[in-house]
Amino acid sequence: MGSGYVLSDEVVNHKINEPVFPKNSSYKAEKSLNDLDLFTKGQPVDFYKELRDNAPIYFHDPMPTDPEPGYWVLTRHEDIKHVSMNPKIFSSQYATGNLLTLGTEENRHPKLFKSTIDHMLNLDGEMHLGLRKEHMPFFKPGYVEDLQKKVTVKVGQLLDQIAPLGECNLVSEVSQQLPIFTLSEILGIPEADRQKLVTWMEFLELAQYFAVEQIKQQNEGVTDSSPDPEMINLFNTMVDEMFDYGKHILLKKRKNPENDLLSAIANAKIEGKELTQEFLDGSWLLIVFAGNDTTRNTMSGGIKLLHDNQDQKELLINNLDYLPNFINETVRCVSPVIHMRRTSLEETEINGQRIGPFEKIALWYGAANRDPDIFQDPDTFNILRENADNHLAFGIGRHTCLGKPVALMQLREFYSQFLGRFPDFEMNGEWKVAPNNFVHAIQEMPIKFSPKS
C-alpha cells in the first residue's frame, strides 16, 4: 500500500487546550451529556433547553478518562451555524470533526479508532474538497432519480412481507433493510453480501457503549450494566470482519473499477497519491455508517412522532401533499446525528465567549433544532411548520451531508407507501434506543396494523 496521507497518526499527537479565557457563565449543570443512558429515552431536549437558557456556550467535563480537557457545548442554532460556516477558524482536521474523545489507547479497537479519523469528514481545505468531489456523481439529481425507481420497488417488497403479519418490529423488517439496499446499490455491493451490513451496523451503534462501559469497569469493577465479555469478543470479531470485507471489496474495485461509489473511492487520490489503506478503511466506515444509520433512525423516529401526535397523523394521512414538509419536520425533531465536533485554530469569539486556539467545540444539532429563536414552539411536532427545513440536522457549510438527497428520497418513498397501506398503524409496545450520544439509534420499534393479504 502507498505512502500517502494518514491523518490518524497526526491527530493523536495534537494537543487540546483548557479554556484560556474566563467563562462567561458560571452555571454548573447536574446532568452530563457524557451519560449515555440519558439518550436512551430519546434526545434530552429538556437538558438542551436548560443549557441553552443558562449557558449557551457551556464548558463541559471531558468524557471518562479522556486525555483531552473538556469541551464547549453549543446549543444555539446561530452559534452552530457560525462555527460550521467558518472552517478556517473551526477545523475538522486538527483533532477530527466527529470524535468527542480520543479515549485512552488501551480502550481503543485499533482499526475502528483509526478509521473514525481517516476519512473526508475529518479533512479541511483542498484535501476535503478533492475527496468529496469523487463522491459527488453518486448524489446528483439524475443519479438519485434513477435510484428512486429501484427504491420504490424495494419499499413495495418490504411492505408486502409485513402486510399479512399485522405486526412487526419496524426496525428489523423495514428501517434497517431499506437504507442497506439503497447504499449497496450506490456502493456496488453484491446482493449476497448485503445482510452482513445489517449486523455490522447493530454492533457499530453499540461501540460507544462498549468503550464507555469498559472504562467504567476499569474504574469501578464489574457492574450490572457491564457488557458480557462474550459480547465484547463478538463485537471485536464483527468489527474485524467488517474491515476485512471493506478491504477486500475496495482492492477488487481498484483493480477492476465499475460504475459505482466504491470504485470511485478506491481510485480517488489525496495530494496526487492513491488513498492509503487507512483512508480506504476510514472511507468505508464513514460511508457505511453515515449512509445507513441516519436514514434508518429517521424512518423509525417519524413513525413514533406520528404515533405520539395523532392530530398530525390524521392531517398527513388525509393530505399526502404535506409529505415533504412532514419529512423536514421529522428530520428536525429526530436529529439522528446528535453532535459533531470542531477545534478552534486561533483566538476567536462565539456569541460573546472568547475562545483560545486549540479548544474543543461540540455542535449539538438536536439542541439547535429546538432553538426557540428560530422555531416557534420548538417542542411541538407541527407538519405545517413554515420553516421546518431551516433545521441543521444535515449540518451546514462545506461538510453538509452529501447523502441528503438520497436520504430524503428514501424517506419520501417509505412514508408515502407505508402510510398509504397501513394508515391505522399504532405502536405495539415500547421502543428501544441504544445508549449513544453520537447517533440517535432506535433499535426496536414494535408496531401493529390491520393485516392485508
Ligand code: HEM
Ligand atoms: C436523515 C439522514 C441523514 C442525516 C441527518 C445526516 C447527517 C449528516 C451530518 C450532520 C453530517 C456532518 C455535517 C458536518 O460535519 O458539518 C453528514 C455528513 C455526511 N453524510 Fe450524512 N446524514 C444523513 C444521511 C446520509 C446518507 C444517506 C449518506 C450516504 C448515502 C450520507 C453521507 C454523508 C457523508 C459522506 C458525509 C460527509 C460529508 C463531508 O465531510 O463533506 N449521509 N451527514
